[in-house]
Amino acid sequence: MEIPYTVKPRPDTGLYNAKVGIWLFLASEVMLFGAFFSAYILLRVGAPEGFWPDVATGWPHGLLNIPIGTFNTAVLIASSVTVVMAWAALKENNFPKFQKFMVFTVACALGFLTIKTFEYNEKFTHYVVRLKDGSAVTGHLNVDGHSPRFWTLQDVEEKKIEALKVEVDVPNKFRFPVGMKIPEAVHEAHKAGKHHEEKEFKVADIASLKAFVPSTATFFAIYFTMTFLHGLHVLAGALVLGYFAFLGRKFWQQHPEQFTNRIEVAGLFWHFVDLVWIFLFPVVYLL
Amino acid sequence: MIGIQYGITSLLFLLFGFLLMLAMRYQLAHPGQPIPLVGGLMEKALGEDMAKGGVMQADLYNAFGAMHGTIMVFLAIVPLLFGAFGNYVTPLQIGAPDMAFPRLNMASYHLFFWGGAVMLSSFFIPGGAAKSGWTSYSPLATMADSNFINGQTLWLVGMVLLITSSLLGAVNFIATIIQLRAKGMTWMRLPFFVWAQFVTAFLLLLAFPPLEAAGLMQLADNVLGTSFFLPTGLVVNGSKPDVSGGGSPLLWQHLFWFLAHPEVYVLILPAMGIVAEVIANNTRKPLWGYKSLVYAVLSIGFLAFIVWAHHMYLTGMGTKIATFFQTTTMMISIPSVIILTALFISLWGGSIRFNTPMLFALSFLPMFGIGGLTGLPLGFNASDIYLHDSYYVIGHFHYVVAPGTIFGIFAGIYFWFPKATGRMMSETLGKIHWFGSLICMNGIFMPMFIQGLRGMSRRMYDGGATYFGSGVGADPGVLRLNNAITAAAIALALFQLPFIFNFFWSIWNGKKVESDNPWEATTLDWQTPTPPPHGNFATEPVAHRGPYEYSVPGSKKDFTPQGQPG
Numbered sequence: 001m002e003i004p005y006t007v008k009p010r011p012d013t014g015l016y017n018a019k020v021g022i023w024l025f026l027a028s029e030v031m032l033f034g035a036f037f038s039a040y041i042l043l044r045v046g047a048p049e050g051f052w053p054d055v056a057t058g059w060p061h062g063l064l065n066i067p068i069g070t071f072n073t074a075v076l077i078a079s080s081v082t083v084v085m086a087w088a089a090l091k092e093n094n095f096p097k098f099q100k101f102m103v104f105t106v107a108c109a110l111g112f113l114t115i116k117t118f119e120y121n122e123k124f125t126h127y128v129v130r131l132k133d134g135s136a137v138t139g140h141l142n143v144d145g146h147s148p149r150f151w152t153l154q155d156v157e158e159k160k161i162e163a164l165k166v167e168v169d170v171p172n173k174f175r176f177p178v179g180m181k182i183p184e185a186v187h188e189a190h191k192a193g194k195h196h197e198e199k200e201f202k203v204a205d206i207a208s209l210k211a212f213v214p215s216t217a218t219f220f221a222i223y224f225t226m227t228f229l230h231g232l233h234v235l236a237g238a239l240v241l242g243y244f245a246f247l248g249r250k251f252w253q254q255h256p257e258q259f260t261n262r263i264e265v266a267g268l269f270w271h272f273v274d275l276v277w278i279f280l281f282p283v284v285y286l287l
Numbered sequence: 288m289i290g291i292q293y294g295i296t297s298l299l300f301l302l303f304g305f306l307l308m309l310a311m312r313y314q315l316a317h318p319g320q321p322i323p324l325v326g327g328l329m330e331k332a333l334g335e336d337m338a339k340g341g342v343m344q345a346d347l348y349n350a351f352g353a354m355h356g357t358i359m360v361f362l363a364i365v366p367l368l369f370g371a372f373g374n375y376v377t378p379l380q381i382g383a384p385d386m387a388f389p390r391l392n393m394a395s396y397h398l399f400f401w402g403g404a405v406m407l408s409s410f411f412i413p414g415g416a417a418k419s420g421w422t423s424y425s426p427l428a429t430m431a432d433s434n435f436i437n438g439q440t441l442w443l444v445g446m447v448l449l450i451t452s453s454l455l456g457a458v459n460f461i462a463t464i465i466q467l468r469a470k471g472m473t474w475m476r477l478p479f480f481v482w483a484q485f486v487t488a489f490l491l492l493l494a495f496p497p498l499e500a501a502g503l504m505q506l507a508d509n510v511l512g513t514s515f516f517l518p519t520g521l522v523v524n525g526s527k528p529d530v531s532g533g534g535s536p537l538l539w540q541h542l543f544w545f546l547a548h549p550e551v552y553v554l555i556l557p558a559m560g561i562v563a564e565v566i567a568n569n570t571r572k573p574l575w576g577y578k579s580l581v582y583a584v585l586s587i588g589f590l591a592f593i594v595w596a597h598h599m600y601l602t603g604m605g606t607k608i609a610t611f612f613q614t615t616t617m618m619i620s621i622p623s624v625i626i627l628t629a630l631f632i633s634l635w636g637g638s639i640r641f642n643t644p645m646l647f648a649l650s651f652l653p654m655f656g657i658g659g660l661t662g663l664p665l666g667f668n669a670s671d672i673y674l675h676d677s678y679y680v681i682g683h684f685h686y687v688v689a690p691g692t693i694f695g696i697f698a699g700i701y702f703w704f705p706k707a708t709g710r711m712m713s714e715t716l717g718k719i720h721w722f723g724s725l726i727c728m729n730g731i732f733m734p735m736f737i738q739g740l741r742g743m744s745r746r747m748y749d750g751g752a753t754y755f756g757s758g759v760g761a762d763p764g765v766l767r768l769n770n771a772i773t774a775a776a777i778a779l780a781l782f783q784l785p786f787i788f789n790f791f792w793s794i795w796n797g798k799k800v801e802s803d804n805p806w807e808a809t810t811l812d813w814q815t816p817t818p819p820p821h822g823n824f825a826t827e828p829v830a831h832r833g834p835y836e837y838s839v840p841g842s843k844k845d846f847t848p849q850g851q852p853g
């Protein structure tokens with residue numbers, strides 16, 4: 001006996017096997033991301049006061065780049081539309097049209113990932129510098145004209161740097177953690193309306209130097225974990241959809257119905273990946 | 288067949304988990320004395336700091352304890368019930384040629400296998416295997432070891448593999464049951480075993496992802512230095528670790544128990560399914576209250592998701608929340624009692640055949656009963672405050688899983704062995720195995736209730752000798768019970784020998800079955816060729832009636848197979 005309903009739907013459920021499978025898989029994915037969102041809420045509600053990155057509430061605000069995040073949201077939504085159009089093109093028996101839409105979808109996915117990489121890199125080169133007098137600043141470093149990734153105080157000492165140049169973020173209500181004790185000079189730059197102010201700190205005065213990486217604060221830990229996991233899903237989607245777009249012609253010619261089913265199933269997965277981002281973006285960027 | 292592969296692998300894990308426990312029991316009864324037979328070997332294999340002079344050190348006790356729990360739950364019982372019996376029997380009972388996604392099934396087995404391999408390898412790395420209990424509470428689990436790659440890290444990697452394996456399995460099972468039921472196999476004609484597997488699959492599908500999330504976060508804590516579960520102001524061994532803090536140890540417990548309570552039903556529902564099949568077959572009567580059984584198992588499936596915090600009464604939750612979880616915990620015991628009652632009533636007036644599978648199934652009932660009833664005092668926080676983390680808890684859940692679930696598994700093995708091999712297992716050896724196991728299981732777990740009620744804590748590597756010896760709660764009676772339990776455990780090991788011998792001997796030399804249906808059973812799994820070929824059925828099966836048409840008045844035989852027309 002052959003396994004039934006691999007292609008044609010079962011009459012009483014109206015579904016073929018893979019469609020049942022993908023819905024179930026997505027249910028478990030909902031629970032996976034649901035757990036991360038719950039963790040986010042619990043960590044945020046329980047964040048202790050009096051600590052960096054936000055002394056008042058324990059949770060930072062405005063450390064992420066909202067315009068870029070918005071743009072990326074638009075990119076994913078667009079890809080969600082085109083993946084449906086690709087599927088519709090198959091229903092019309094028009095493979096070249098399918099290919100066009102699918103390639104666009106994959107391009108969106110890769111675009112999203114590229115932008116995300118830049119965003120990550122911006123964080124890896126962004127630092128919080130704590131001084132021994134108890135004050136602190138954030139900003140990119142300036143070591144021979146660029147900001148290195150993942151440095152700690154140890155790296156500075158090994159390089160025998162005596163004074164560390166920092167492009168200090170000037171406090172304004174979007175760009176700076178609330179309530180942090182800030183060195184005097186930075187205040188003056190703020191009054192002058194500047195966004196950055198290059199300052200030099202004696203290494204001997206620095207208590208600690210940490211990039212915006214997961215171990216620096218719980219906020220970054222959950223931000224990176226959630227967006228990285230989502231990024232992996234985008235990558236997986238891009239690989240699968242890309243495979244169908246570029247190498248699917250033969251399979252389409254031999255089993256058109258099954259191929260259309262596969263696109264439908266992959267499309268459902270892709271919608272889910274977009275949907276996660278639709279929740280992720282407001283929660284971590286905006287709220 | 289993947290079901291059989293699963294079965295063999297997980298039976299080996301079951302044996303291994305049992306041996307870990309035997310070594311621990313020896314240490315509890317004779318603290319500080321070298322372990323006989325294997326002590327020297329352990330010192331060589333695991334190093335001096337683990338087993339100096341063949342004596343189990345505290346670290347090793349902790350590692351064995353954590354791994355015993357993990358292996359038994361995730362590598363032995365779940366894969367036996369779900370991977371082995373589920374895979375083998377479910378498609379047969381619904382009249383399907385195979386699982387809906389055979390390749391996914393294979394992938395699931397491979398992930399399981401590698402998850403197990405990673406777990407086992409962790410014994411041999413510096414620092415040894417995970418030592419923070421099968422529950423792996425943070426921050427202990429993050430701070431217990433300082434090596435970069437340590438036992439806990441491998442535990443987490445292993446868990447992520449095992450969880451992924453279970454998720455694939457769950458998707459496959461549900462899709463199979465929804466899509467591949469044979470013609471005429473309506474929902475209310477499904478054997479109860481299939482219903483149990485169906486609900487189990489949903490529990491795995493929806494409860495495991497949160498533990499996967501928690502596992503990934505704890506992995507980040509261990510490897511990347513994040514503080515998901517590390518609170519601000521943490522002090523370890525008198526000094527402050529270099530972490531950002533700001534995390535929440537309670538978050539781990541919530542995510543863990545959100546899985547692990549449904550998980551305990553994963554450990555019991557399929558066993559109930561097996562027992563129901565065996566009982567219907569050997570009482571020669573329809574199951575009593577089939578519909579109430581189905582609705583009960585569905586309500587368990589639903590309620591299992593909202594009781595988890597009864598494992599956390601001592602974490603200082605408010606009384607309102609505690610009341611909620613006490614209420615739901617009491618509610619979930621109702622469907623459990625319905626199932627047990629229905630199975631008991633099924634015995635009434637039957638002409639019972641006392642063969643080995645039936646004996647195991649029959650003893651399942653009171654054993655599960657004891658386990659379930661002792662859960663009630665744990666479900667009320669007033670009494671749980673006293674009982675929590677004591678040997679009483681150990682007694683409670685072992686009654687459910689050891690003489691409960693494991694007896695269900697034995698019943699299933701004796702029952703379906705002839706279908707898989709075409710030969711029967713020896714009844715005489717089977718009965719010796721059953722009788723010895725029943726006595727010894729009770730000899731092991733009954734005294735634990737007494738120890739727990741007298742205040743003996745779990746996870747003490749000298750069995751409480753230091754504590755009770757210090758005069759705080761001087762009660763040597765409790766300590767003497769340790770020796771009795773260990774003796775019973777060794778006897779239990781000896782009584783498994785007839786089973787192991789019987790199993791292998793019968794594969795080649797057992798009595799050949801005379802038909803495809805040696806037990807004269809009704810369900811479709813007995814209407815296949817023996818053993819079932821590729822594609823399972825010789826002709827397309829059709830279900831013409833309910834699953835348990837035994838002793839139908841007016842019919843010539845005392846059973847009417849589901850596939851028999853008319």
Ligand code: HEM
Nearest residue numbers: 551554555597598620623659662663665666675676684687
């Ligand atoms: C039927 C009603 C049941 C009730 C009311 C119940 C209640 C409880 C409660 C309240 C605890 C926490 C005790 C504590 O840590 O202080 C507990 C522990 C436990 N129960 Fe049950 N239970 C029931 C059935 C089961 C079943 C069917 C299983 C299946 C195997 C099971 C397995 C466990 C396990 C493994 C633990 C201990 C977990 C640990 O701390 O390591 N229980 N039970």
Ligand SMILES: [Cu+2]
Nearest residue numbers: 548595597598
């Ligand atoms: Cu529980």
